Each structure stands twice: as C-alpha cells, then as structure tokens.
Amino acid sequence: MRYALISDIHANLPALEAVLDHIQRDSSIGATYHLGDLVGYAPWPDETVGLLRSRSIEGVSGNYDTTVATDYKHCGCRYEDPRQEELSHVSFGWTKAHTSAETKQALGALPFRLDVKPKGGHAAGPMLVLVHGTPTLNTVYWTEDRPDAFCLQMASIAGAKSGDMIAFGHTHLPWHREIEGIHFVNTGTVGRPKDGDWRAGYTVVELGDGPVTVDYFRVEYDVEKAKRAIEASELPNDFAEFLRSGNRP
Numbered sequence: 179m180r181y182a183l184i185s186d187i188h189a190n191l192p193a194l195e196a197v198l199d200h201i202q203r204d205s206s207i208g209a210t211y212h213l214g215d216l217v218g219y220a221p222w223p224d225e226t227v228g229l230l231r232s233r234s235i236e237g238v239s240g241n242y243d244t245t246v247a248t249d250y251k252h253c254g255c256r257y258e259d260p261r262q263e264e265l266s267h268v269s270f271g272w273t274k275a276h277t278s279a280e281t282k283q284a285l286g287a288l289p290f291r292l293d294v295k296p297k298g299g300h301a302a303g304p305m306l307v308l309v310h311g312t313p314t315l316n317t318v319y320w321t322e323d324r325p326d327a328f329c330l331q332m333a334s335i336a337g338a339k340s341g342d343m344i345a346f347g348h349t350h351l352p353w354h355r356e357i358e359g360i361h362f363v364n365t366g367t368v369g370r371p372k373d374g375d376w377r378a379g380y381t382v383v384e385l386g387d388g389p390v391t392v393d394y395f396r397v398e399y400d401v402e403k404a405k406r407a408i409e410a411s412e413l414p415n416d417f418a419e420f421l422r423s424g425n426r427p
C-alpha cells in the first residue's frame with residue numbers, strides 16, 4: 179500500500195493545492211494523511227483546514243494546531259534568535275485572531291497519533307505510526323542527528339517493531355533512517371521549507387508485503403501568490419521572503 183504523507187502545511191494554501199494536485203495524478207497512492215501544523219505563518223488557516231476536510235484527508239495534531247485550538251500562551255515552537263521569537267509571537271497572535279471558531283474546533287479534535295495497518299487489523303504485519311513531532315510530545319524536534327538510542331526509545335514508546343514505520347514532521351527537514359529494521363521518516367514540509375528549496379514537499383511511503391520504500395517529492399507552486407497575500411496581511415513580511423528562499427536567502 180502506498181501512502182502520501184503531507185506535513186507542516188502552515189496555512190500555505192497555494193502550496194497545499196499544488197501538492198494535492200500532484201498526489202492525485204499518481205493512481206497508485208491509496209490514501210493521503212497529514213501530519214499536523216495546518217496553520218500559522220501564512221494567511222489561509224480556515225481555507226487550509228477546509229480543503230483538507232473537503233477531501234476527507236485525516237491526520238494528527240501539530241503543536242500549532244493544539245496551541246491555537248486551546249488558546250495556549252505560545253505556539254510551542256523553537257526560536258533560533260530573539261528576532262525569530264518576536265516574529266513567531268506575531269504569527270501566533272495573528273493566527274489565533276484570524277482562525278474561525280469552527281476551524282479551532284476542528285484543530286482541537288485532531289488525534290495526537292494515528293496508526294495505519296496496510297494489511298488490515300485482522301492480520302499481523304507492518305504498522306505505520308503517524309505523529310507530528312514524536313510519540314511523546316508534538317513539540318519535540320526529532321532531527322536527523324538524534325542518536326540511535328533516542329530513535330529506538332521513541333519506537334519502544336510507540337510500540338513499533340522491526341518492519342514498522344514511524345512518520346513525523348515538525349522540523350521541516352526531510353530525512354529517513356532505518357535502525358534495527360524500524361523505519362524513521364521525517365516527511366518534510368508542504369508550506370514552509372527550511373532547506374533552501376522553496377518548492378512544496380511531501381513524501382510517499384510504501385509498506386506491506388514487499389520492501390519498504392520512501393520517496394520524497396518537491397512541487398513548484400504559486401509562491402508569488404503566497405508572498406503577495408502575506409504582504410497584504412498584518413503578518414510579518416519576513417515570512418514572504420522566508421517562503422521565496424526556503425529560509426536560505
């Protein structure tokens with residue numbers, strides 16, 4: 179079974195539309211799931227959640243989703259410098275003020291974790307665990323340089339065994355490692371790349387009877403539309419440049 183995994187859309191509607199169009203052209207993909215952080219940093223929170231709901235795309239709650247839904251004091255994001263922290267607070271305040279009650283309810287209803295069994299729950303076989311950050315908290319950054327022991331501890335907490343896969347996002351940097359037969363897949367980001375490539379990213383994974391595969395895709399989208407909409411809103415203009423450069427000016 180092949181699954182498309184989309185994470186960290188962050189209210190970037192043109193990027194989400196381009197990714198969903200791209201996924202739709204591959205008839206071998208059986209299902210699409212999102213890995214959270216649907217809102218924040220761009221001006222389409224309601225439209226993003228609405229589009230996912232209209233396509234019946236299910237998924238898990240990111241830190242931005244749970245903190246907007248519960249009116250928490252901050253978004254649970256990590257900052258690299260004081261300027262980034264200041265911009266992050268503006269984004270969080272803007273998003274809370276411009277997200278409808280209906281959308282907040284939908285964000286609050288997202289599960290923390292989803293388990294997918296490609297061969298069905300009636301048979302033993304691989305499990306695909308979907309979370310936003312880690313199986314413990316959606317705020318923890320699971321970066322590629324984490325030691326094997328950290329990954330195996332997370333697998334143990336998740337109940338994942340050899341042949342299983344844990345997929346997550348949150349860092350906006352895609353990577354894949356296999357440790358003791360368990361696959362750890364960071365699916366990257368649809369709407370806010372940080373790796374210098376401005377294109378929207380998503381991941382297709384395959385698991386079931388055959389070998390496990392992980393394929394990363396990058397899709398061009400109307401980034402100028404996103405840039406103009408950010409500049410026309412009260413969101414910081416820095417976010418427009420961030421999207422255009424993939425955070426590598």
Ligand SMILES: [Fe+2]
Nearest residue numbers: 215240241348
């Ligand atoms: Fe996140």
